[in-house]
Amino acid sequence: MSVQQINTAVTTTTTSIDYSEMEKVAASVLFPEIFEGSNVMLQRRKHRHPDCIESNPMYVPDEENTKIALVWLMAKDQMLALGLQGHTGTGKTELVMYLADRLNLPLYIVKTHARMNPQDLEGSYVLDNESGQTVTRKEYGPAAKAYINGGILLLDEMDKASEELTSAMHLLVEGKPWPLEMFKETLFRNKHCFCVGTANTYGSGHDERYISSNQLDQAFLSRFMWIETAYPTTIVEAKILERVGGKLPVNVRNDAIRLANAFRDAALGVNRDGDVEDPIQCIFSTRVLVAWIYYIQAFGKFRTLKQSLEAVFLRSVSPEDKEIAHHIVNKIYGDDINLSLGEILSKKS
Ligand SMILES: Nc1ncnc2c1ncn2[C@@H]1O[C@H](COP(=O)(O)OP(=O)(O)OP(=O)(O)O)[C@@H](O)[C@H]1O
Ligand SMILES: [Mg+2]
Known part of the structure; x- marks a missing residue:
C-alpha cells in the first residue's frame, strides 16, 4: 500500500468563524470576584475557540496577581513573556486556566519534563487511514498550535526543561519566527499568542524540595516578567x-x-x-x-x-x-x- 503525504491545516481552525474578532466587555462581568463595581472595560475574543478549556469553578483568584497578569495580557505588545513562580500547589496553572477561560483564549499546555525534546513542541507526522489508504498526516504540537491559532501557550513547569529544550524555547518565548525542523517550515506568531511559563524555582537547579528542577540560564529567565504566587491568605x-x-x-x-x-x-x-x-x-x-x-x-x-x-x-x-x-x-x-x-x-x- 502506498503511503501518501498530505498536509492538513490545524484541525481545530474553522474558517467560517473569525476567532480574532474582539469585543469590549465590562471587567465586572468577566471577573466579578475582582472588579465588582468598577467601570473598567476589557478586550476579549468574541467567539470561543474549540481549544478553549473550562477552568476550575472552585478557583478563587488572588486579586493583585490577576490584575498584573491582565495588565500584561491587555498591553499592546508583550515585550516579555509572563513567568509565574511559586511553591507547588499555589495555583499557578489554575490562574492561567482561569484567565484563558474568562477571556475566551484557547489554551495550549506544554507539560515540560527533562526528557522532552524540541520536536515535542513542534509536532510530528502521524499515520492515518483515509478511504482505505494509509496517509501521513501533519500533527502540530501544542506550541505550534498556539503560534498558529493564537491563545495562551502555557509552558508548564518549565524549570524541568533540559538545556537543549530551553534554548529551543527562546524563540517561542520571544514570539520570533519559529522554524519547525520537523516540517521544514517557519511559523509566524499569531499576534494574539501569549506565552506564559510556570516554575517552582527560578532555575537554581539544586533545590532540595524540587529535585527535578533544572538550572535555567539568565538569558532565558530575563525573557520573562515574573509574578510570584503564594499560598492564599x-x-x-x-x-x-x-x-x-x-x-x-x-x-x-x-x-x-x-x-x-x-x-x-x-x-x-x-x-x-x-x-x-x-x-x-x-x-x-x-x-x-x-x-x-x-x-x-x-x-x-x-x-x-x-x-x-x-x-x-x-x-x-x-x-x-x-x-x-x-x-x-x-x-x-x-x-x-x-x-x-x-x-x-x-x-x-
Ligand atoms: N486560588 C485557588 N482557588 C481554588 N483552588 C486552588 C487555588 N490555588 C490552588 N488551588 C487548588 O490547588 C490545586 C493545585 O493548583 P495548581 O495546579 O494551579 O498549582 P501549581 O501552583 O500549578 O502547582 P505545581 O507547582 O505543583 O504545578 C488546584 O487544583 C486547586 O484544587
Ligand atoms: Mg502547575
Whole structure:
C-alpha cells in the first residue's frame, strides 16, 4: 500500500468563524470576584475557540496577581513573556486556566519534563487511514498550535526543561519566527499568542524540595516578567474551602486551614520567606488542603480525620519529617484528630 503525504491545516481552525474578532466587555462581568463595581472595560475574543478549556469553578483568584497578569495580557505588545513562580500547589496553572477561560483564549499546555525534546513542541507526522489508504498526516504540537491559532501557550513547569529544550524555547518565548525542523517550515506568531511559563524555582537547579528542577540560564529567565504566587491568605482559603466543602461545619474547615499554616510555618517560616531554622521539606499546599476537605466528605461519617489526612498527606511525608509532622498535627488537633466525621457532626448539633 502506498503511503501518501498530505498536509492538513490545524484541525481545530474553522474558517467560517473569525476567532480574532474582539469585543469590549465590562471587567465586572468577566471577573466579578475582582472588579465588582468598577467601570473598567476589557478586550476579549468574541467567539470561543474549540481549544478553549473550562477552568476550575472552585478557583478563587488572588486579586493583585490577576490584575498584573491582565495588565500584561491587555498591553499592546508583550515585550516579555509572563513567568509565574511559586511553591507547588499555589495555583499557578489554575490562574492561567482561569484567565484563558474568562477571556475566551484557547489554551495550549506544554507539560515540560527533562526528557522532552524540541520536536515535542513542534509536532510530528502521524499515520492515518483515509478511504482505505494509509496517509501521513501533519500533527502540530501544542506550541505550534498556539503560534498558529493564537491563545495562551502555557509552558508548564518549565524549570524541568533540559538545556537543549530551553534554548529551543527562546524563540517561542520571544514570539520570533519559529522554524519547525520537523516540517521544514517557519511559523509566524499569531499576534494574539501569549506565552506564559510556570516554575517552582527560578532555575537554581539544586533545590532540595524540587529535585527535578533544572538550572535555567539568565538569558532565558530575563525573557520573562515574573509574578510570584503564594499560598492564599486565611480569608481566601476559607472561601475556597467553602466552595469545596460547604456542607462541613465551618470549624472543620478553619481547623484544616490552621493545620496547613502550621505546616507552612515549619517549612517556609512565618513570613513564608524561607527564614526558618531547620525547615521541614514537606509542603502542605492549597492542593493538599482542598483534597483533604474533599476526602473528609468522601470518606464518610465513620472514618476519622486522621484516616483521610494520612491518605492525602501524612503517608507521603519523608521519614525525616514524620516525627515533626505528627507533632504539628497533635499541636493543632490533640485527640480530636481521631474523631470520626460523624462524631464531629454530632458534637456540633
Ligand atoms: N486560588 C485557588 N482557588 C481554588 N483552588 C486552588 C487555588 N490555588 C490552588 N488551588 C487548588 O490547588 C490545586 C493545585 O493548583 P495548581 O495546579 O494551579 O498549582 P501549581 O501552583 O500549578 O502547582 P505545581 O507547582 O505543583 O504545578 C488546584 O487544583 C486547586 O484544587
Ligand atoms: Mg502547575
